[in-house]
Amino acid sequence: MMFFLNYAEPTVKIKRDEWVRVARERGVVSFTDAAADVPPREHLSQYVREGFDLVAFSGGKGLRGPSARASFSAARI
Numbered sequence: 001m002m003f004f005l006n007y008a009e010p011t012v013k014i015k016r017d018e019w020v021r022v023a024r025e026r027g028v029v030s031f032t033d034a035a036a037d038v039p040p041r042e043h044l045s046q047y048v049r050e051g052f053d054l055v056a057f058s059g060g061k062g063l064r065g066p067s068a069r070a071s072f073s074a075a076r077i
Contacts, residue, residue, distance in 0.1 A: 001029045004052070007036035020051035029053045 002023045004016060014022075016032070023030035030051065035058040037043045047055040 001031050001054075004030065004032040006032050006034040006047075016047075016050055016052075023053075024051065031056070 002019060004019050006016075009016065020030050031054040032047050032052045033056050034043065034047055035056060037057070044057065
């Protein structure tokens with residue numbers, strides 16, 4: 001599994017699109033921790049559309065869920 005820490009993206013050398021491409025080329029599951037990214041609600045599906053196989057969000061903030069929970073979205077696993 002290739003893990004991408006989404007909140008660090010402005011400073012990373014490998015951006016999301018390249019991360020997903022490398023994972024796909026090697027047949028490895030790509031996972032992004034997007035807990036710092038909601039709201040807006042569009043982010044709930046944006047990372048799956050970009051090609052990540054697994055996306056994690058915290059349950060609080062814009063999702064109005066308990067902060068001790070997480071939401072996951074899976075694409076092609």
